[in-house]
Amino acid sequence: IIYVITPTYSRPHQKAELTRLKSVFLHVPSLHWILVEDATHKSKLVMNFLESSGLSYTHLHQSTPPDWKLQDSDPKWRKPRGVLQRNAGIKWLRRKLRGERDLRGVVYFADDDNTYSTELFKEMRDTKTVSVWPVGLVGGVMVERPLVSRAPTPHVTGWLAGWKPDRTFATDMAGFAVNLALLLRRSDAEFSFTSSIGHMECDFLEKLVTLSQLEPKADLCTKVLVWHTRTERPNMKDEERLRKAGTPSDQGIEV
Amino acid sequence: IIYVITPTYSRPHQKAELTRLKSVFLHVPSLHWILVEDATHKSKLVMNFLESSGLSYTHLHQSTPPDWKLQDSDPKWRKPRGVLQRNAGIKWLRRKLRGERDLRGVVYFADDDNTYSTELFKEMRDTKTVSVWPVGLVGGVMVERPLVSRAPTPHVTGWLAGWKPDRTFATDMAGFAVNLALLLRRSDAEFSFTSSIGHMECDFLEKLVTLSQLEPKADLCTKVLVWHTRTERPNMKDEERLRKAGTPSDQGIEV
Ligand SMILES: O=c1ccn([C@@H]2O[C@H](COP(=O)(O)OP(=O)(O)O)[C@@H](O)[C@H]2O)c(=O)[nH]1
Ligand SMILES: O=c1ccn([C@@H]2O[C@H](COP(=O)(O)OP(=O)(O)O)[C@@H](O)[C@H]2O)c(=O)[nH]1
Ligand SMILES: [Mn+2]
Ligand SMILES: [Mn+2]
Numbered sequence: 001i002i003y004v005i006t007p008t009y010s011r012p013h014q015k016a017e018l019t020r021l022k023s024v025f026l027h028v029p030s031l032h033w034i035l036v037e038d039a040t041h042k043s044k045l046v047m048n049f050l051e052s053s054g055l056s057y058t059h060l061h062q063s064t065p066p067d068w069k070l071q072d073s074d075p076k077w078r079k080p081r082g083v084l085q086r087n088a089g090i091k092w093l094r095r096k097l098r099g100e101r102d103l104r105g106v107v108y109f110a111d112d113d114n115t116y117s118t119e120l121f122k123e124m125r126d127t128k129t130v131s132v133w134p135v136g137l138v139g140g141v142m143v144e145r146p147l148v149s150r151a152p153t154p155h156v157t158g159w160l161a162g163w164k165p166d167r168t169f170a171t172d173m174a175g176f177a178v179n180l181a182l183l184l185r186r187s188d189a190e191f192s193f194t195s196s197i198g199h200m201e202c203d204f205l206e207k208l209v210t211l212s213q214l215e216p217k218a219d220l221c222t223k224v225l226v227w228h229t230r231t232e233r234p235n236m237k238d239e240e241r242l243r244k245a246g247t248p249s250d251q252g253i254e255v
Numbered sequence: 256i257i258y259v260i261t262p263t264y265s266r267p268h269q270k271a272e273l274t275r276l277k278s279v280f281l282h283v284p285s286l287h288w289i290l291v292e293d294a295t296h297k298s299k300l301v302m303n304f305l306e307s308s309g310l311s312y313t314h315l316h317q318s319t320p321p322d323w324k325l326q327d328s329d330p331k332w333r334k335p336r337g338v339l340q341r342n343a344g345i346k347w348l349r350r351k352l353r354g355e356r357d358l359r360g361v362v363y364f365a366d367d368d369n370t371y372s373t374e375l376f377k378e379m380r381d382t383k384t385v386s387v388w389p390v391g392l393v394g395g396v397m398v399e400r401p402l403v404s405r406a407p408t409p410h411v412t413g414w415l416a417g418w419k420p421d422r423t424f425a426t427d428m429a430g431f432a433v434n435l436a437l438l439l440r441r442s443d444a445e446f447s448f449t450s451s452i453g454h455m456e457c458d459f460l461e462k463l464v465t466l467s468q469l470e471p472k473a474d475l476c477t478k479v480l481v482w483h484t485r486t487e488r489p490n491m492k493d494e495e496r497l498r499k500a501g502t503p504s505d506q507g508i509e510v
Contacts, residue, residue, distance in 0.1 A: 012392055016370040016482035023278040023373065115271040118278065134508065137267055140493035142505035160504060162493025224510045227271035230487040238395035238417025249415060250397040253389065255479045 001105040002031045002121055003180065005089030007082030008046070008112045009038040012234050015045060015255065017112045022053050027118040030056075034092060036085035037061040045254060062088035068193055080193060080200050082111065082173075087190045094184055105180035109173050113231050120225040123217040124177035130209045132156060133218035135175040138228035139163045144172060148216045156214040156221075164198060169205040174226045176201070182208060256360040257286045257376055258435065260344030262337030263301070263367045264293040267489050270300060270510065272367045277308050282373040285311075289347060291340035292316040300509060317343035323448055335448060335455050337366065337428075342445045349439055360435035364428050368486050375480040378472040379432035385464045387411060388473035390430040393483035394418045399427060403471045411469040411476075419453060424460040429481045431456070437463060 033055050040063045050057050062084050106127045134145035141162035149157045159170035189207040280286050288310050295318045305312050317339050361382045389400035396417035404412045414425035444462040497503050
């Protein structure tokens with residue numbers, strides 16, 4: 001099984017993002033989607049969406065405390081996003097699989113706005129420790145990727161990155177998957193708000209593996225199968241006017 | 256058959272966009288994708304992408320003359336985009352199906368950055384003239400949509416839009432599909448650069464139907480099945496530095 005943990009939050013294009021993920025995930029056999037809303041309760045929108053999705057899923061919620069919530073005025077990199085939501089997903093797995101003997105599976109952290117190919121999931125499926133691969137359009141460059149040496153057996157020697165390439169694991173959240181049994185065995189493996197900026201992935205992976213244990217995937221990290229895309233916040237200029245007039249365009253219709 | 260005509264152009268996130276479209280289109284039976292590059296020749300990237308896509312497709316190219324090309328300094332609404340590319344798709348259909356007697360089918364114009372649900376294609380499949388439905392996140396509002404009256408039979412009476420709701424057809428490119436035989440019969444039906452701003456869809460549809468002939472889909476236009484999303488231009492700050500140093504991150508790897 002591939003467990004995909006996705007943090008998500010309410011915004012005009014949330015359902016569009018989830019719809020794009022659904023289209024990919026429906027192509028992937030034995031995928032279980034753990035969708036974690038950053039909210040104080042589960043929303044009707046996400047609930048109905050999942051119910052009619054045809055996917056195997058678990059719907060959770062876990063709100064980010066106000067102190068850690070990104071404000072519209074903050075630059076994007078100021079605060080880590082999705083931290084508690086990913087941890088809620090991990091906790092759910094620990095609880096649900098406690099005492100389970102068959103722990104074959106993989107865990108992947110998939111933000112709701114990235115672009116995933118179906119091939120990506122084939123690559124990660126047989127992860128024994130932590131597998132890694134290139135990620136497109138991230139960190140101010142076209143692609144961040146593990147550097148791979150073929151001899152004596154293929155292994156990762158370092159990272160090609162524009163920003164802080166000297167990090168032990170200079171990869172984005174989208175660039176790795178973890179073996180399920182390994183993740184559950186390391187009971188301290190979770191994400192932290194207090195990681196220094198840009199080191200969240202790194203600090204997490206340090207609890208799980210060393211560089212030499214990484215499994216390079218995607219043709220020895222020569223193929224881009226996932227892209228760190230972001231969606232523009234849609235222009236809602238006229239909507240504000242309509243709302244003030246008491247006639248919002250989405251009255252009685254879910255967008 | 257559903258013929259989907261998509262204009263596309265080279266940019267860092269082009270392959271990501273096309274990958275998202277592929278995931279949806281693969282769910283849709285008898286879809287033929289007409290992908291038209293805004294370029295003076297077909298690119299290797301798009302060629303390889305289509306070849307390995309598993310989709311039925313036609314690959315065309317048609318470049319936009321410099322005068323009509325949107326400059327980075329222009330605001331988005333200054334010049335219409337994808338005009339000649341959509342027309343190239345229409346011309347290909349006219350040529351290819353000339354003399355054909357079985358013209359059952361539908362034509363849909365799908366920009367490469369929008370979000371499409373698989374349900375949308377079920378709705379448009381039996382279009383007899385022109386079918387219409389709501390489009391999310393467009394025109395400065397949450398949703399633009401046709402207003403439908405149920406009696407005596409369901410028909411469109413007008414439009415709910417934030418911007419110029421008085422247009423005869425106040426809909427976005429993503430909001431309609433055209434019966435194939437009808438499109439081929441009206442040999443003057445194509446898109447024009449000289450339509451006034453925001454009237455391109457309108458001018459096109461006026462050549463095909465009247466308001467009362469429209470077929471309201473998506474539960475009488477009460478469901479949103481397509482979203483006019485846009486993708487952020489990715490930050491390439493460090494890439495510029497790497498390029499200057501002669502070591503671009505995507506050397507030998509396609510993003
Ligand atoms: O207040 C927030 C902001 C973001 N997210 C989620 O956290 C993940 C990463 O956020 P985002 O994509 O905005 O970060 P990026 O890496 O693009 O800067 C995504 O799945 C978001 O839906 C969240 O749960 N709450
Ligand atoms: O120079 C360009 C700009 C855009 N497009 C295509 O035209 C369509 C509409 O462009 P865009 O999505 O940028 O317009 P929007 O409606 O989002 O403003 C898309 O399929 C683009 O790929 C193009 O072929 N050449
Ligand atoms: Mn993101
Ligand atoms: Mn667009």
